[in-house]
Amino acid sequence: MRKSSSDRDNRIIFVLSVIGVLIAIYVLQSFLRQTSIVCINTGCEVVRKSPSSYIFGIPVPTFGLVGYSIIALLAFLRTMSSNKKLLLGILAVSTFGILFVSWFTLTEIFIIGAICTWCAVSALNMMVIFSFTLKSYINTIGKLL
Amino acid sequence: MKITAETKLFIGIFISILAIFGVAFFLSSLPEPTVSKDELIPKATLSATGSATATTYLVEFSDFQCPACRAFSPIVDRIVKTNQDKIYFVYRHFPLLQHPFGKKAAQAAIAASKQGKFWEMHDFLFDNQDGLSDDLLNDAIQILGLGKEQFTKDFESNETQELISQDMLDGGRFGVNATPTFFLNGKKLNLAGPEELKSLVENEITK
Structure with a gap:
C-alpha cells in the first residue's frame, strides 16, 4: 500500500517537473531571443525586461530549467533504484527551489513591480513538488523507524 | 539499476x-485568420478617426472600465495623431461582464457620438475611469457641452443597445475574448504591451 502511494507521488513529481522544464524552456527562449512572452497579463514583459531578472547575467528561467531537469532525472532514476539518496536529492533541490521562487516572487512584487504569470505558475508548481517530496520523505523515514 | x-x-x-x-x-x-475590412468596420460607424481611405486600418475592441484599455489609449492616440493620413482607426465596444459600468460607459460614448463628440467622451471616460458613475455622466454632459435631453434619449435607445450587441457579437465571432483586442489590417494581434502595438503599426504603414 505504501509502495503504491510512493509510486504515485513519484509520478506526480515527475509529471510536474517535466511541465516545469517545458515552462522554463519557453520563458528562457524569450529571454535569449528578446521576443515577447505570450502571457495573460502585461507582467511577463515587464519582468523579462527588468535587470532584476538576471543573476550574475544569467536569466532567472535558467535556474528553473536546471532545477526542474535535476528533479525530473532523479524521479526517473527512482523507477530503477530504491536508493533513498535519490529522494533526498529531490528534497534538497525542491527546498532550494521553493526558497528561490519565494525570493523571486518577492523581487517581482517589491522591486520589479509586476507579476509574470508563467513565474507564478512555476512557483506554484515547485511548491506542489516540494509538498509531495516532503510527504514521501516523511513516509520513508516512518517506514525506516 | x-x-x-x-x-x-x-x-x-x-x-x-x-x-x-x-x-x-x-x-x-x-497564423490568425484575417478578417475582412467590411466585416470589421461597420458602415455607419461614428467611432472612427484618421483617413477612411488609408490602406492601414486598426480596429480596437475595448471597454471603458478596463485598466489595460486605458493604458493603451494614449499610445493609440499618439499613433493616430502622428499618422492622420496613413491610418484609419475604429473603436468598437466590448464591455466585459465583470465591469459593472462598462456597458453604461459604452452607451454614453454612443450617445455622445450622436452629437459628434465620441472622442471627447472616449477621453473623458478613460481619464475618469476610477470614478465611473451616473453622477460622472451628468458631469460629462455639462463639461462636453452635450444636449441633455438628446443624450438621455440616445443613451436609452434600442439602437444604442443594438450597436453594443452587434459589436460584442462581431467581437465574439472574430475571436475576441479579452480587452483590448486589436486587429491590424484584419489580423488579430497578440500584444505584449502598448509599445509593441506602436512598432507593429509603424511597420505596417511603411510596408
Missing part, C-alpha cells in the same frame, strides 16, 4: 507530455 515497468511508464508519460506541448505549440503558432 534495472528498467522496470514503472520506468517504461515514465518514458511513456514523458513522450505524452512532449506530444501534448508540441501540438499546443504548433496550434498556437498557426
Whole structure:
C-alpha cells in the first residue's frame, strides 16, 4: 500500500517537473531571443525586461530549467533504484527551489513591480513538488523507524 | 539499476507530455485568420478617426472600465495623431461582464457620438475611469457641452443597445475574448504591451 502511494507521488513529481522544464524552456527562449512572452497579463514583459531578472547575467528561467531537469532525472532514476539518496536529492533541490521562487516572487512584487504569470505558475508548481517530496520523505523515514 | 515497468511508464508519460506541448505549440503558432475590412468596420460607424481611405486600418475592441484599455489609449492616440493620413482607426465596444459600468460607459460614448463628440467622451471616460458613475455622466454632459435631453434619449435607445450587441457579437465571432483586442489590417494581434502595438503599426504603414 505504501509502495503504491510512493509510486504515485513519484509520478506526480515527475509529471510536474517535466511541465516545469517545458515552462522554463519557453520563458528562457524569450529571454535569449528578446521576443515577447505570450502571457495573460502585461507582467511577463515587464519582468523579462527588468535587470532584476538576471543573476550574475544569467536569466532567472535558467535556474528553473536546471532545477526542474535535476528533479525530473532523479524521479526517473527512482523507477530503477530504491536508493533513498535519490529522494533526498529531490528534497534538497525542491527546498532550494521553493526558497528561490519565494525570493523571486518577492523581487517581482517589491522591486520589479509586476507579476509574470508563467513565474507564478512555476512557483506554484515547485511548491506542489516540494509538498509531495516532503510527504514521501516523511513516509520513508516512518517506514525506516 | 534495472528498467522496470514503472520506468517504461515514465518514458511513456514523458513522450505524452512532449506530444501534448508540441501540438499546443504548433496550434498556437498557426497564423490568425484575417478578417475582412467590411466585416470589421461597420458602415455607419461614428467611432472612427484618421483617413477612411488609408490602406492601414486598426480596429480596437475595448471597454471603458478596463485598466489595460486605458493604458493603451494614449499610445493609440499618439499613433493616430502622428499618422492622420496613413491610418484609419475604429473603436468598437466590448464591455466585459465583470465591469459593472462598462456597458453604461459604452452607451454614453454612443450617445455622445450622436452629437459628434465620441472622442471627447472616449477621453473623458478613460481619464475618469476610477470614478465611473451616473453622477460622472451628468458631469460629462455639462463639461462636453452635450444636449441633455438628446443624450438621455440616445443613451436609452434600442439602437444604442443594438450597436453594443452587434459589436460584442462581431467581437465574439472574430475571436475576441479579452480587452483590448486589436486587429491590424484584419489580423488579430497578440500584444505584449502598448509599445509593441506602436512598432507593429509603424511597420505596417511603411510596408
